[in-house]
Amino acid sequence: MSQTDPTAEEFIPFMSFTSLRETHRELLKQRRALKDGDNEDTHWAAVTDFLQRGEAAGAFIDNTEDREAAQGLLDYWHNQLFHAGKDTPEAVLVEFDAMSQPEIPDSRCPYIGLDSFGASNKDQFYGRDQLIQELLDQVLVSRLVTAVGPSGSGKSSVVLAGLLPRLREGALEGSKTWHYYPPIVPGSAPLTSLARLLVPDGAETAEWITSTSEAFLSDAELLTKLVQDAVKSPAVLTIDQFEETFTLCHDERERDAFIDNLLGLVNSREARHVVILTMRVDYESYLNKVPLFEALYKQGLVRVTAMNASELHDAIEQPAD
Structure with a gap:
């Protein structure tokens, strides 16, 4: 046959x-x-x-x-x-x-490869529950919270796909009603990145960004004022790859003004605003240049370490369930 x-x-x-x-x-x-x-x-x-x-x-x-x-x-x-x-x-x-062989669209794949996780694929993010809880605990007691770890350790993912979604869902009392600004990276012009985030409705965008970026240089309280004018609830400002403040921004005056405005926001008496950072561990020594900021940084520091066997199992198995 x-x-x-x-x-x-x-x-x-x-x-x-x-x-x-x-x-x-x-x-x-x-x-x-x-x-x-x-x-x-x-x-x-x-x-x-x-x-x-x-x-x-x-x-x-x-x-x-x-x-x-x-x-x-x-x-x-x-x-x-x-x-x-x-x-x-x-x-x-x-x-x-x-x-x-059947053609399987990329949309059916539960894994995102080497890219960082973010809000759009938070439902595929597993294996970091303990670390997320550590960050949540830190937000309770610190207004400047930093996830620090080696390159590729998952700092950005745990903040963008873990911590922030949990806060938005109300993991902490009142956090569901907080105002969450979209995450930014400092880049070579951190004050411009900050100003672009805060453009009010109806403003001439380019002109407003330029004038506000310049105003930050002489007013360490300007960020706080702009946030207070824009929102009536505690605000959460997230800065990914914070090390770029030192590695890409070569203007010391701009760098200092950026950091001073962040300090002003977390020290505000008007509302309990929170700044969340991610940073590579190999650039921690740069913080010696800004001792006041470094002191707050150490208080809200959370180390991002390698996953243990159980966490790796969850990260691999659960997205495919």
């Missing part, structure tokens, strides 16, 4: 060795459950279907070990049919066909 056509309409091929093996196990259970005198026709029909689907599954199984194991299962049931005196369809795996 010739090999079964994998495109035949009367059966659907197994799409993987795993599904073929699971059906094999079900057939074994079914076989063991048969008693003397039972009508076995239904069972043998299921075996025949298994062999046809299994033969065609070869088009989808490329791993050599899986192909050998699959062929062994087909041989087993082929022999069972033969000894039962039934018609035995040929059961030799067809060749693997790379063109037969």
Whole structure:
């Protein structure tokens, strides 16, 4: 008998060795459950279907070990049919066909690769519950909170996809009603980045950003005033990659004004505003240049360390559930 056509309409091929093996196990259970005198026709029909689907599954199984194991299962049931005196369809795996692999859109993949997590994919972010809780605990007692760790440790992800969504959902008393500014990075002109974040409705954007950036240089309370005028609730300002304040901004006066305005915001008596930072650990020494800021930084510091085995398991398994 010739090999079964994998495109035949009367059966659907197994799409993987795993599904073929699971059906094999079900057939074994079914076989063991048969008693003397039972009508076995239904069972043998299921075996025949298994062999046809299994033969065609070869088009989808490329791993050599899986192909050998699959062929062994087909041989087993082929022999069972033969000894039962039934018609035995040929059961030799067809060749693997790379063109037969299903196209799976990227949107179906539960993993985002090497990119950082953010608000848009927070539902796929797992494995950092303990660290998120540490950050939440720190927000309770500190108004300047910093997630610090090596490059690639997940600092940005734990803040943008972990801490901030939890705060927005009300993880702390009142945090659901706080005002959350979109996260920014300092870049080479941190005052411009800050001003761009605060443009009021109806303002001439470019002109307002320029004039406000300049005003920050002489007024360390300007950020606080602008926030107070814009919102009536505590505000949360998030600055990702804070080390850029030192590595990309080469204007010491601008850098100092940026940091002074952040200090003014977290020290405000009008409302309990919070500033959340992420920073690479290898740039901590730069904070020696700003001792007042460094003192607050140390009070609200949370170290981002490598995941333990349990956290890695959650990060891998749970997005795919």
